[in-house]
Amino acid sequence: MKNLSLNKGRPSCLCIFIFVLLLSNQIIANELTFRSYTKQSQQQITGTVSDALGPLPSVTVMIKGTTISTVADEKGNFSITANSTDILVFSFIGYATKEILIGNKISFNIVLVEDSTQLKEVTINAGYYSVKEKERTGSIARITAKDIETQPVTNVLATMQGRMAGVEIIQDSGAPGGAFQIKIRGINSLRADGNEPLYIIDGVPFSSETIGSNQTYNGNPSLTSPLNSINPGDIESIEVLKDADATAIYGSRGANGVVLITTKKGRGEKTTFAVNTFTSYGTVTRMLDLMNTQQYLAMRREAFANDGYTEFPEYAYDVNGTWDQNRYTDWQKELIGGTSEIHNLQASVSGGGSATQYLLSGTYRTETTVMPGDFNYGKGSVHFSMNHRSEDQKFKLQFSSGYTSQKNKQPTVDLASISRTLAPNAPALYTSDGELNWENSTWTNPLGVLKGEFIAKINTLNANAVLSYNFLPELQFKTNLGFTDLSNNESKTEPSTMYDPAYGLTSHDSALYNSLTDRQSWIIEPQLNYRLTLGNSQFDALVGGTFQNQITSRMYQLGSDFSSNALIHDMTSAALTSVALSDETVYRYQAFFARINYNLNKRYIINVTGRRDGSSRFGPGRQFANFGAIGAAWIFSSASFLTNNKILSFGKLRASYGVTGNDQIGDYQFLDTYTSSGGNYQGVNGLQPSRLYNPAFGWESNKKFEIALETGFLNDRLYLTSSYYLNRSSDQLVGIPLPATTGFPSLTANLGATVQNSGLEVTLRTINFQGKDFSWITNINISANRNKLIAFPGLATSTYRNRYVIGQSINIRKVYNYLGMNTNTGIYEFADANGDGVVTASNDLTEIADLTPKYFGGFQNQITYKGLQLDFLFQFVKQKNFGYYPSSPGDFGNQLSNVTQHWQQPGDQAPYQPYTSGDNSDVVGAYFKYSNSDAAIIDASYIRLKNISLMYDLPLPTLNKLKCKLFIQGQNLLTFTSYNNGDPELAYAAYLPPLKLYTAGIQLTF
Template identity: 60%
Template sequence: MKNSSFYNTASALCYIILIGIILSSSPALAKKRLRPQLSERQQNQISGIITDGRAPLPGVTIAIKNQINYVVLSDFDGKYSLLAKANDTLVVSYIGYKTAIIPINYRKNIHIQLQEDITSLQEVRINAGYYSVKEKERTGSIARITSKDIETQPVTNVLATMQGRMAGVDIVQDSGSPGGSFSIKIRGQNSLRADGNQPLYIIDGVPYSSETIGSTATSGTAPTMTSPLNSINPSDVESIEVLKDADATAIYGSRGANGVVLITTKKGKAGVTQFSVNSSSSFGTVTDTPKLMNTQQYLAMRKQAFANDGVTVYPSSAYDINGTWSPNRYTDWQDKLIGGTARIYNLQASVSGGSLRTQYLLSGNYRTETTVFPGDFKYSKGSAHFNMNHMSDDERFKMTFSGNYTSQNNNQPSVDLTPVSRILPPNAPELYDANGNLNWENGTWTNPLAGLESEFESRINDLVANVVLSYRFVPNLEFKSSFGFTDLDNNENRTQPFTMYDPSFGLDSKTSSITTNLTTRSSWIVEPQLNYTAGIGKGHFEVLLGSTLQNQRTERLYQFGSGFASNSLIHDLASATIKNIRLNDATVYKYAALFARLNYNWDTRYMLNLTGRRDGSSRFGPGKQFATFGAVGAAWLFSNEAFLKDSKVLSFGKLRASYGSTGNDQIGDYQFLDTYVSTGNNYQGIVGLQPARLFNPEFGWESNQKFEMALETGFFKDRIFLTTAYYSNRSSNQLVGMPLPGSTGFSTLYGNLDATVQNSGFELTLRTINLTQQLKWSTNFNISLNRNKLLSYPGLESSTYANTYVVGEPTSIMKVYHYTGMNLTTAVYEFEDMNRDGLITSLGDKQTLVNLTPSYFGGLENQLRYKGAQLDFLFQFVKQQAFAPQPGVPGVMQNQPESVNNPNAQQPYTAGKNGNVVTAYFRYATSDGAVEDASYIRLKNISLTYDLPLKFSKGLRCQLYWQGQNLLTFTNYSYGDPEFKMSNNYLPPLKVNAIGVKLSF
């Protein structure tokens, strides 16, 4: 019985389990079973984690299908949470990944793994200025980098982030001093004027003047004045687009002749409030310095020089060799004067978030940087960035506000110690005496640290703000207006206290002086626009109409003061007994324009883009103030043709071309007018005026015609993407200062020169996706070959530029002597007598041409990712030649490169007595003999980032990183850093290492 009862009970349980399995396997019954947990009518909490199979993905957009008003973003751990119904469908999208369509199907927890979509890069919309366009549909030439490229670089100027990363964009750092400037050329030098080649900078839709904001009388260690672009914090930049060809730049008219640089700052995103803190510490040292003679080599050279001059008794002024200075002393002056370590500290913090309708972002940055020079010098910069976007419930009204404020304080020596560090004799005296004071060694030398007593100080406050209001009347008609404002205040000075001179001179504070420069610049701009879009069959067209009204006012006040009761009063100009106003002026620049764009796209195969602009500038005289510019661009997306759509090899193919004209008014204000300046002389209580400039009624626009043709091809689902482009730009009606005879009383007359400059070349960019699995590896390569040529210059032979330019040759050439070798008998350099007149003269024999324009330049970038680690590195390369600077006549009281040392005494040493050797040396410095290969390959940037696996943290992400800049340079150039070329007398770029941590939560 007991066994029978057990058997029946077990059988019953088996039947119950079997019935349960059958019921659970029925989808219909399963739904009924789940209904008590999730409702089809009510909102339910859905959550999960989004990854790419390796790591969580932050910032992924999760929406509900057919509900455009509800969107959430994943946090830094890839987690998301939203309210949805049991039968809703999720739409999950993220740039670079395939969009996932996922039915909820009564689930509460849905973990999602996105698949990378390498072809989606063609769908990214890029900023083209007044409009945006999909990458695959653009007809113009636009280079682009994003915050992912920018954030890996420990730099303070946004121009530094572009070096080596953009085809056709040549950027050179002018100085390694904090706050120093950069030179930029987009597809070569169009204007004969050095200051007429600056591109147009646009920050969040607001034009930002590239004009220098300082004075040569008050500038610091940099060879040029402070870079205006220092006011933009790289950490706040979302993307930088460079517009190059006519199709892309013509809509900016006269302002786009030299290219346009569009800087877009970061914006808030919808989702939970997110905080980010980024802190780093860096140290910087000089890159490459030339090898110089040691004391033994130097003294041997000096002795040989006096012997060559027939001098047996050393003069009393030869302190280095007559026993006044110790012959056993050695100092590496490059190490002593520029061999310090710059300490850099950077702190960035931000908060962002918002709803679908309103998003915000607030960030702040503080950076300090010391120098490699001796002394307590520092550059500090603080900035704040705020952005807010708002959209009405009916999605018709939109508002965007963006504001950037930067405050800079730069205190630097007013002299650069780099030149003196390369010429000081290695046995020169100590810098300080036994009491810790500057050592003047009884007046036998000028202590190099005395120059540090003279300081440069600059305080710059800069505001850039913009508001964009738009209203969509109907789905395809929108009115938009942009209101921009900039305000810059630069107050800088340079002091020259009497303590910078030898005390034996008997000077006191009455000889101390200060030069000050106060520059204020403010501008406003209003740009109303009307956008209309429509589709007709397979065709789609866009129409943009707009206008520009801009006003810029610049005020400058240069003052000089001397004669102070004490050096402690040197910054108080009112305490000076002598005061002079060197310049006090105000200029107003007014600009107005009408512009239009018509874009037609037929079946995403054929695209036509027409742009035009009518410009008016106050920089030209009556009848010359207005000009019209325009361009046409066309593209054929041949990979969308039926015969190629199913190609397994060619995934993308586009042929595009453009032609158009732009202008240039970068000549400064009031250059066409009769102007007068103060004579500075007081006659019977009246200060006189004298004419400074002649009126020129023919003063008009410089014109630039641009042509480009390019082929873009993608292979194997765009894993290999190649772009090749050819361009030819011609700049005519050149705005220059034409020299006048001295009898006129004026040195120049500003006007239009009937000369034409051509820049043509090839650009190639290659992007490859090498690995896509656990280890992801991508490569970007670019190379640019530009050829500059002066096509025509009527009357060049009889002009004052006859020895500067040659028709058919680049505008960057130099006419030099042709070096034929050294006469072993006389130990004198010899040169070819080009005009066969028996004499070597500058006018007749400087006929050999040296081209200093780079033959080509580019960069190779690689990015590797594995789980939580990412490695980025960029090699920059340049093919060029340059002069090796000559420090002085070998044998005089100046150190020389180690290469000048010649044990066989064949080098033409002289202590200055042999005039033939001295003359020949200076000729050699301007001959092709002094030209050498200055090509280089540089590890421009490297970044290693690691995401700590914080498994138990809630929403916290911690990244550790190391970044390097200018770490390695491979070159045959013998005299320091090859990037500087002719500017080797200034501090070279610094080699920077940075370590930091970034917290996000």
């Protein structure tokens, strides 16, 4: 046994001896290496490290291959002794590691880029301050330029569709330059124009109020969108602030959320040129399945027979032989079935030195329409930014500006509705000699309306400067200065050539509608920031003020009686002119705000914000209001009881509560105002009262509560966020109806109605695979919002009694209760709610149709393999909507093909009534009740391949400074839905649907 023990001991002693010998050799080798290293030519290397938001402290700076390192100070400054042949390695958690060869330089300005795999370490923009993702106490959704560059869109809201929890975005129309709707956590206000969020571009508020006049364009559901002035290619990131903790610092402007848009900035010292160009081709996403000529004529013949006609009347050109009954035209293909062509070119140059960096970019975009005719949308923009730091790093200047010029020339009428109702055997569009065919005045040629034009010319300037000075390392004074200028000129022409020449109209009957809008705004925001660290505690304090002034001038004119249609665009050439509206409004706003943030041990965080607002939109004594919020977070994953946990890598519980406000009511609503009567008495224009004085006119308020849980598992390879919110908006600013004897239809005032929004939001991010050459990341978000009217004093006796119901959503429609079809008569029947023997709109609209989506979201994937990157996004919505009901089947107009399933004789079970040409009032009346009944509400849910992008980095030689990236993209490519009444995204099938886009392009950097 002793020998055995001794034999065991010998190898142990031998191992120890060998280890000591190797260690001694390594120490000697290191000593020789160090001496050799120090003998080389060394120099002091200095510089700063920053990210997109400013200096980055605590960055590790190491000489590659050695143990020599240093750490950047609180200002991002570093100093290290190294040789010219050394490589410096810059690393910091949450950022991609960067390596720099020293060479002949002794000073560096290093910019680190956030690493998308370190989600909770990303720094996000919260408006007046920035915060790490893991330390935020509020609800903020974010997308970056990486998400935006995969989408060939022109409106900034389009880039956000399906990518943010709680943010619902709907495209109004597929027409070039069309607008989008945005709802952040539901609808808060009873006023349609009171639900817009606040837009901030580089710290400057951007007014989203609709510009233009309904007089100039009535073909689309919305007017020109001001947000088209923001070029998506110039955007670095978009943050959406949703809860009270995030929005209360914006006070009265944060009730409906805040959209923060940060534009791209210059980085680095190397001069870099970049060119990005692409071409897209677009077609309508979905067409309706309509009747062909045989089906249509059979319907019309049976309709007249049902109405007792033995011969077709003279006006029934489609069936009485006037029109060719063997002719068939697919009018959807003819009128909206064209191909839109989009060309986009963007070029930029950036560079600078260690103290100053700049970026200058320009973009030009043209877009045609799917409708016939020479119509197009063009947009050109210039973006410039500059950053400068003083040598002592105390003074910093940031300047950014953007100028956009748009011209949108479109037909005055959306042809989508016409294309779906025109008889399939209607005449040819042109005669044999190429002129418009009016077929002996038997129809209205749809191309006639294309003679009229809607032209919008919009020029927008945004400028922002931020000056800051650090009096102490912990104390910074900053001033934000901003200016915006918008000029909008819209016109609609109605030349006499739009109409049938048989009418005998001349240029003296032509008309021009003109809308001029100019809006200028400036803002000044001085701020003081203080940061104090005491042991494990960190305090951040912010105080500041806002002073804003906005002036809007409008003039709506009408001109007629032109000597020639060639002069129709010139208002001075009209013999008769009139001014429908001419005014100038001034909006003044001032506020003082503060924030205190306390962080204990990087684990317990409290954030308190407050703001006192003053708005000129309210009367004396009601102009000021206080808003505020408190948010708290507990990062429980850093607690001692989870120290050795290998599953949960991050865990945070946060909650917030606060009050925000709303002053989106327009200017001078509390005053008694007068407008021109439009009349003339003895050569003098008269005035008439247009609004009553209301001194009690005050703020809307929105109380918001949220609780959320954020968790990361397996080193954050799976990151899950779940949140519940409850918002209540009260003191609704609406028009209270007045008796006709007062001479005014309504009085704008605060109504005691309260609207509640509650919901759940879930986001999930998974790193499915991450290797050297291959990675796969998935992002999923889903939101479910419930809207409810919980109070409305005097609702039963108000004019809103048929619009709202307490306990129901404000996004409802009251409809008839459909009982079914009487199989003996074939006529629809509806419930007589009050039992008076007559079904009427005033008494029997008793059923509730809630059109609020049950849930919506997106499923996004990013897959990379070496130089290839594939991104695709599926957007999904669970919702109901009204079907498409243009007119009673049998009338003069095409129908859906399934209308052939109709009642013909007693006992038939069919979805549609007997045909009528319009003479059977019982059938017609029942049909329109049906279109406004619960039977007309159908499933409009859909899953859409919203976006797909494939990019490839060409493997060019390493010595070549040129980088080339090829890409193909698609937008709205596939839609899976049971909704057969058009595009399910649109609220009404009569408008042009969104377009399906195919895109190819190239990016060059050198």
